[in-house]
Amino acid sequence: MGIRSAAWVDGLLELVGHAHVPGRSADRLGTARTLITLHRPGRRRLTVLRTTPRYLPEITDELAEGGLNLDWAGFAVRIDPALLRRGGHWEDGVWRIGGLLLDGLRPWPGDFTAHWCGSGEYPPAAWVAEGVQAIPYFRGGQLCLRVETARARVSATRTVGDSIELACLSSRRAEGATVRLNHRQSPAVIALPVLPGPGRSLTVRIPLGAFELSGRPEPDPAETAHWDPVLHYPDGRTEPLVLDHPSGGLAAQFALPAPGRTLRLKHLADSHLQLCEQRCVPVADTVAAIPEGFLLTGHFPQPGAGPHELVLRHGGGLDEQSIGVEPLAGGRFQARLPITAPTSYGGRLPLRKGVWDVLIRPAGDPGGEQPVALAPDVLHVLPLAAEARGKRVLLQRRWHDTLIVDSTPVLPAAERSAHRQLGLRSQSYPAARVEPLREAVLYDVFGGRGYADSPRAVHAELARRASGLRHLWTVDDAQAELPDGVEAVTVWSAEWYEALATCRYLVGNTHFPEFVRRRDGQVLLQTWHGTPLKRIAHDVATGWLDGDGYLRRLAQEVPQWSLLLSPNSFSTPILRRAFRYDGEILESGYPRNDLLARPDAALAAAVRRRLGIPEGRRVVLYAPTWREDARSGDGYRLDLRLDPQAARRALGADHVLLVRPHSHVLQRCPGRGDGFLYDVGDYPDTAELLLIADVLVTDYSSVMFDFANTGRPMLFFTHDLAHYRDDLRGFYFDFEAEAPGPLLATSGQLIDALGRVDALADEHADRYAAFRERYCHLDDGRAAGRVVDALLEHR
Known part of the structure; x- marks a missing residue:
């Protein structure tokens, strides 16, 4: 319960x-x-x-x-x-x-x-x-x-010289009483006299220098020391100090003698008063929803401090963004907290689902961040909701008074529940399968990642032909921008199940759900997503791929494919054997590579502009693959191994480094946005990044086969070659012998190679030509046309 x-x-x-x-x-x-x-x-x-x-x-x-x-x-x-x-x-x-x-x-x-x-x-x-x-x-x-009867209530505070005074009301007269501040982390106690006032009123004076003389352990400047004030009467009775009902919260901070430390009067959940010896804490005392998200105002008194920034950090380590904080008079601040995040290509998308911490820090000082606390009077206002592209984002609290942002999934919880999903899968989907097929296409790229890859090229060709088809695109978490004429369908929604059951064409570059059963007259096109260097599916002998029942699900899915694309003659027998597929294979080349086989200079210039790459800069694209043994939350860990600072120093002002992690890696690249390092993990289509790259750096990713169409240099950062080849995945050919560029084991070797990449390209020209002949022989810029012809003829 x-x-x-x-x-x-x-x-x-x-x-x-x-x-x-x-x-x-x-x-x-x-x-x-x-x-x-x-x-x-x-x-x-x-x-x-x-x-x-x-x-x-x-x-x-x-x-x-x-x-x-x-x-x-x-x-x-x-x-x-x-x-x-x-x-x-x-x-x-x-x-x-x-x-x-x-x-x-x-x-x-x-x-x-x-x-x-x-x-x-x-x-x-x-x-x-x-x-x-x-x-x-x-x-x-x-x-x-x-x-609890509050017999010692605090109603007001004020500063008197180098002390603070607490005005209190006691249930009994307080002659001879003391207030003891008990240190939670040690036996240290600060005993303070009580000054009786008229009636049952009393005053407690707390010298700000008393904490350094208390005998408590020397605190870490970044840590908080907690002191609980208790009123002690001469007869031995004790009472905690409670914040008075009419006074509300006493959210106040007072500078301590120790540099950068303050004494905060904290209102606990049970209304008890706690004194916190800590760094200055930003406290939001007003929150409001605004069109772009939320507006926070509060107090953060740091005299003489420079500019600050508000930081939103995803709890799963996926992302972080910073926003300027506007200083106001009297040690106050104002900040606009967005519910969308900027993309690498100049757009904005809703915050990724999950919990985001809200922090404030001195601008450019990652070590000086502090969580934003909430004043007691605003706790009842939360949760506060805002919406971006149909995605609900909540301003919420944790640990009583710590501010967070909860970006909820697009699909409501009632739709996500196991009961609802069971009903959609076992009842709604079968019921929809008896409905007439719609002249429509449902596209899927990596389970809803966006408008990209070979399905994008297939859609563009169908749209060019004015086929009269309706185009639906699977989207997850509202993290995609679609062109006009394409309708978004949220994965796992009722509309998605209906589309799987009733669209005449299903086009995807990865796995379809194992419950899908192809109907008579329905065509399921599996484009897959790369020429295989690393072993795939049933050919992987290490067991990494079947830890969650992957091969079992694959065995249910594969018989439903109508058509499987192969990018070249090398891949065809591998795909058939690895997937245990006995259906039709179309050896056509990859539609996604039409862009590289017949490059468009105007498009390349537009991509550079969207990314903000200055004219004349040489573009290095680093696109590593993922590691099955580097699991992190819902994805895989980012492990660049490349030293961006050393690369910046060595390559100077005439290069930019674009980092494109695999789609399974959701973490953002630290240090991005400095004019040299660009995180393009959210860029919709890798093919457009390959189009503008002057040099490709990868490891074992299939982008090497795509990029070979350009004829431009490739470097291979294979820092874990033996582990990946022998323990993790295994290779389909002798990569060391055939690689169309040097294999480099360390960041230093890679950076040195980037400085003399043209000479290295000349050294590997023969191997590059042989590689291109073997793996790119079908990439003539017309693969999408061949695939669409086969798709339309297949029904």
């Missing part, structure tokens, strides 16, 4: 969550029989509350394993804190909140877990009476509700 969100509504604690028994679908359980139990350990009293069923589409993908229908696994309940009173009076103590599912006569008790972010992770506290708080929180995997 889990809590999705928590809020106080009309004085009641409203919990929204889900209840799930493994192996039981929610439509069988009936969430109307979900009960909430409330009891105080050690007491016999048990309160049972009935919940209201709630449809929560955002949780279905997290719970619906094995195709269970959990559409109505959600519930909502409102807890009246008056239930916690005894004899009409508030009594401090802790109550445990549990769940009880009734499946027939069998009860399923369970505890509630916290959501990963927002109010479901840190539920808000509320004042339920004068001086009395109800505080929901998670402890040891259990949801608890604590009633």
